Amino acid sequence: MDRLYTLLQNRIEGVVSTPDQYHAGLLSNFGNLFHATPRLVVSPLTARDVAATVTFAREHGLTVSTRGAAHSQSRVAISDGGILLSMSSMRRILSVDASAPSVDVEAGVVWRDLVRHLAPRNLAPPVLTNNLSVTVGGTLAIAGIGVSSFKYGTQGDNVRELEVVAGTGERLVCDRKKHADLFWGSLAGLGQAGIITRARLDLRATKPMTRTYYLLYRDLRGFLHDAKLAMERGRWDHLESWASPSPQGTKPVAGRRQVFARWFYPFHLTVEFDPGHPPDDEELLRGLDPFERLYVDDLPTVDFFERMIPVFDLWKQGGTWKHIHAWIETVLPWEHAVDCIESVLPDLPPSILVGGHVLLWPARGTTSKVPFFMRPPGEDLIGFGVLPAIPARFWERARPMLENLSRMTELMGGKRYLSGYLDWTEDRWKNHFGDQWGPFTALKHKYDPHSILNPGFVPFPAAPADVRRVPGESVPAAD
Numbered sequence: 001m002d003r004l005y006t007l008l009q010n011r012i013e014g015v016v017s018t019p020d021q022y023h024a025g026l027l028s029n030f031g032n033l034f035h036a037t038p039r040l041v042v043s044p045l046t047a048r049d050v051a052a053t054v055t056f057a058r059e060h061g062l063t064v065s066t067r068g069a070a071h072s073q074s075r076v077a078i079s080d081g082g083i084l085l086s087m088s089s090m091r092r093i094l095s096v097d098a099s100a101p102s103v104d105v106e107a108g109v110v111w112r113d114l115v116r117h118l119a120p121r122n123l124a125p126p127v128l129t130n131n132l133s134v135t136v137g138g139t140l141a142i143a144g145i146g147v148s149s150f151k152y153g154t155q156g157d158n159v160r161e162l163e164v165v166a167g168t169g170e171r172l173v174c175d176r177k178k179h180a181d182l183f184w185g186s187l188a189g190l191g192q193a194g195i196i197t198r199a200r201l202d203l204r205a206t207k208p209m210t211r212t213y214y215l216l217y218r219d220l221r222g223f224l225h226d227a228k229l230a231m232e233r234g235r236w237d238h239l240e241s242w243a244s245p246s247p248q249g250t251k252p253v254a255g256r257r258q259v260f261a262r263w264f265y266p267f268h269l270t271v272e273f274d275p276g277h278p279p280d281d282e283e284l285l286r287g288l289d290p291f292e293r294l295y296v297d298d299l300p301t302v303d304f305f306e307r308m309i310p311v312f313d314l315w316k317q318g319g320t321w322k323h324i325h326a327w328i329e330t331v332l333p334w335e336h337a338v339d340c341i342e343s344v345l346p347d348l349p350p351s352i353l354v355g356g357h358v359l360l361w362p363a364r365g366t367t368s369k370v371p372f373f374m375r376p377p378g379e380d381l382i383g384f385g386v387l388p389a390i391p392a393r394f395w396e397r398a399r400p401m402l403e404n405l406s407r408m409t410e411l412m413g414g415k416r417y418l419s420g421y422l423d424w425t426e427d428r429w430k431n432h433f434g435d436q437w438g439p440f441t442a443l444k445h446k447y448d449p450h451s452i453l454n455p456g457f458v459p460f461p462a463a464p465a466d467v468r469r470v471p472g473e474s475v476p477a478a479d
């Protein structure tokens with residue numbers, strides 16, 4: 001038995017496990033591209049456990065990698081020879097305040113459990129991701145965007161307070177005033193400065209029912225025109241859209257014949273309503289000019305939040321959930337959206353979207369204030385996501401295409417969403433963060449001066465010697 005196992009187990013209430021004890025699923029994540037074996041896996045029960053684990057790691061020269069539900073795809077949520085901190089053991093919903101609606105949760109709470117808990121009170125977090133089986137800590141660390149982000153920004157924009165265990169082992173409660181740099185730096189901060197153990201989240205009142213209009217567009221410009229109109233009008237609660245292929249035959253692409261598609265653009269616009277007061281369909285849709293109005297769907301609001309579960313279940317039943325996922329999601333500037341998307345879709349083989357899809361999400365730049373959630377300047381933005389599921393034997397063929405796609409979107413001024421596939425050198429990271437690279441690095445050096453947390457993803461320069469304080473010395477007061 002690893003001697004560190006006993007030493008650490010004696011210090012915490014949660015469970016420590018060694019490679020012969022923990023589940024093999026912990027060696028990778030949803031991407032299925034990167035695999036690593038942790039020396040120890042810790043399932044903490046309390047923030048004290050998390051702090052004790054970080055302190056222990058520092059004392060023994062180990063690293064700590066934080067894992068939520070591991071639905072990300074790059075070198076995250078896995079650990080190569082260090083401690084993997086599996087936060088899903090901290091999943092208590094602590095308290096709901098219905099008067100100034102907010103909820104206090106542990107970071108390992110899964111959004112679906114929270115949504116179910118709040119539904120009887122007609123309350124919900126303002127922003128929900130499509131996949132509700134992910135943890136609060138996991139999405140706050142990336143940003144958390146959803147079909148209401150055009151109104152409310154990211155999930156990170158809707159946080160009141162966080163409790164964070166810094167890389168120094170200290171437990172700090174932070175908000176927009178207290179330890180503000182750690183607060184903002186924990187949102188979309190990739191767990192690099194600290195581990196979120198608890199979050200107080202804003203809530204909003206929901207109406208019990210939703211009505212969704214399924215519109216179809218046959219050209220991208222027409223869809224973008226109406227997407228902008230829909231965002232500006234302020235009538236809609238949720239906006240969701242895709243690019244959807246209709247395969248047409250084969251044509252030569254990069255020296256070989258390949259199936260190609262004619263692309264269409266489904267646009268789903270949703271309003272919430274009280275039973276007995278249904279929305280006025282014609283008034284709502286006035287001014288929009290789709291190719292076809294396909295369908296209208298009334299659903300209880302909680303079912304609307306869970307609308308993607310059957311889709312993901314299908315991916316699981318079809319076996320594609322276990323394929324390689326190398327998703328390229330980028331927030332594009334509006335002015336380059338048509339050029340970028342129309343240079344990608346005509347040659348995109350529709351087969352790689354079996355068990356995946358192409359997302360097009362209209363968004364607004366000023367709804368988010370989270371500094372490390374990088375997006376292009378400008379008010380109108382569009383999220384463009386190519387989300388394939390790739391059988392392992394096709395990976396080497398698909399890889400250059402996806403890497404080129406990522407580079408092209410970056411060259412067009414897009415900013416990648418960091419839960420997808422990326423394997424960047426320092427230059428690409430600097431380019432991504434732009435003028436936030438300096439503050440991001442400074443935050444890392446201040447709160448994790450010994451580079452204990454989440455190594456292997458962001459290649460930070462080493463902290464200067466005077467910043468690497470001696471163990472136990474406290475972090476200077478934050479601004």
Ligand SMILES: Cc1cc2nc3c(=O)[nH]c(=O)nc-3n(C[C@H](O)[C@H](O)[C@H](O)COP(=O)(O)OP(=O)(O)OC[C@H]3O[C@@H](n4cnc5c(N)ncnc54)[C@H](O)[C@@H]3O)c2cc1C
Nearest residue numbers: 068069070071072130131134135137138141145191196419
């Ligand atoms: C089918 C599917 C659909 C998706 N749809 C959306 C969507 O609509 N919108 C969207 O925004 N994303 C979406 N995602 C991406 C997903 O939300 C992110 O990958 C998210 O980070 C996953 O959360 P997780 O709990 O699995 O975190 P993990 O993948 O386990 O971790 C993600 C990152 O957060 C860090 N981390 C985890 N917990 C903590 C913590 N407590 N404190 C500090 N850092 C922590 C990890 O170290 C890692 O860097 C989707 C993913 C899938 C597979």
